[in-house]
Amino acid sequence: MTEIVRIQHVTKTFQDKKAVNNVSFSIKKGEVIAILGPNGAGKTTTISMLLGLLHPTSGSIQLFGLNPSEKKVREKIGTMLQEVSVMNGLKSKELLELIRNYYPNPLSLKELIQLTGLTDTDLRTRAEKLSGGQKRRLSFALALSGNPDLIMFDEPTVGMDITSRNRFWKTIKQLAAQGKTIIFTTHYLQEADDVAERILLFHNGSIIADGTPAEIKARIAKQAVSFTTNDPFQAFEKLNQHSVVTNIYQKNERIIVQTGDTDAVLALLFEEKVGAQQIQIENGKLEEAFEQLTNNHQEAM
Numbered sequence: 001m002t003e004i005v006r007i008q009h010v011t012k013t014f015q016d017k018k019a020v021n022n023v024s025f026s027i028k029k030g031e032v033i034a035i036l037g038p039n040g041a042g043k044t045t046t047i048s049m050l051l052g053l054l055h056p057t058s059g060s061i062q063l064f065g066l067n068p069s070e071k072k073v074r075e076k077i078g079t080m081l082q083e084v085s086v087m088n089g090l091k092s093k094e095l096l097e098l099i100r101n102y103y104p105n106p107l108s109l110k111e112l113i114q115l116t117g118l119t120d121t122d123l124r125t126r127a128e129k130l131s132g133g134q135k136r137r138l139s140f141a142l143a144l145s146g147n148p149d150l151i152m153f154d155e156p157t158v159g160m161d162i163t164s165r166n167r168f169w170k171t172i173k174q175l176a177a178q179g180k181t182i183i184f185t186t187h188y189l190q191e192a193d194d195v196a197e198r199i200l201l202f203h204n205g206s207i208i209a210d211g212t213p214a215e216i217k218a219r220i221a222k223q224a225v226s227f228t229t230n231d232p233f234q235a236f237e238k239l240n241q242h243s244v245v246t247n248i249y250q251k252n253e254r255i256i257v258q259t260g261d262t263d264a265v266l267a268l269l270f271e272e273k274v275g276a277q278q279i280q281i282e283n284g285k286l287e288e289a290f291e292q293l294t295n296n297h298q299e300a301m
């Protein structure tokens with residue numbers, strides 16, 4: 001598969017603050033990537049460098065095998081930044097036509113309307129009179145107007161209501177299905193889990209985990225099998241002898257068996273005849289994985 005993004009040993013220092021610290025990763029065509037992390041993790045700085053708006057203090061960045069600031073690269077990129085600023089004096093439709101004309105292979109107005117949900121009223125309104133939500137729709141349409149191969153967003157859903165948010169992610173999934181490469185930053189674990197195929201988890205300027213949402217969960221969130229039984233004491237005794245059981249405890253009426261292999265524990269429940277009822281498999285939550293990863297990392301430093 002074609003490599004679209006390659007970042008090698010990139011560091012960005014502001015005064016003596018290392019906002020991004022020796023980060024390397026590459027992204028292939030068609031991947032949907034979430035850059036996830038708490039405040040100050042280095043997400044915006046990374047996206048800004050990918051967009052060619054900031055230059056790395058050291059290390060190298062290539063997009064489509066070229067420098068991010070080259071015209072050939074810029075024509076293939078669409079973006080919507082946190083601060084939405086649009087040109088005053090023009091109606092949305094005029095602005096869209098203007099920007100579309102910059103690109104060799106733009107999307108039609110009809111396609112842009114279909115993708116972003118821009119309304120007739122939006123299109124007729126002058127840029128300075130647009131509401132926050134209308135501005136967002138316009139800037140999303142502007143981002144897509146050049147029919148970009150690579151789309152990058154910095155916290156795209158901040159300030160969107162739930163309907164706009166759902167619509168936005170539906171469109172992103174549609175674009176991903178067409179083979180577009182998509183990178184977005186977010187604080188929201190749920191968003192990363194729902195939309196991204198791969199998460200780069202940033203903390204203090206470094207990548208502390210890189211994998212699918214499922215891999216990140218499996219790596220550290222504990223999975224468990226839980227059940228009820230008439231004889232908890234006997235269940236404890238029997239299950240505790242097996243090395244596949246990492247921890248066992250009782251919570252409310254349920255016995256919780258933590259493990260790296262829920263299938264093996266399930267088999268044990270029947271082999272050991274512990275009288276298990278109402279059996280459930282509990283998968284680790286991404287929220288917990290996120291907290292544990294960032295906490296562990298802090299402790300290690």
Ligand SMILES: Nc1ncnc2c1ncn2[C@@H]1O[C@H](COP(=O)(O)OP(=O)(O)OP(=O)(O)O)[C@@H](O)[C@H]1O
Pocket residue numbers: 014015017018019020037038039040041042043044045046187
């Ligand atoms: N222009 C700048 N000058 C000085 N320090 C900066 C500058 N830009 C960012 N920083 C610092 O670099 C670190 C990383 O900032 P960055 O904005 O990349 O984080 P972030 O993960 O996007 O955070 P948030 O989620 O709050 O937007 C922070 O400590 C920030 O204060």
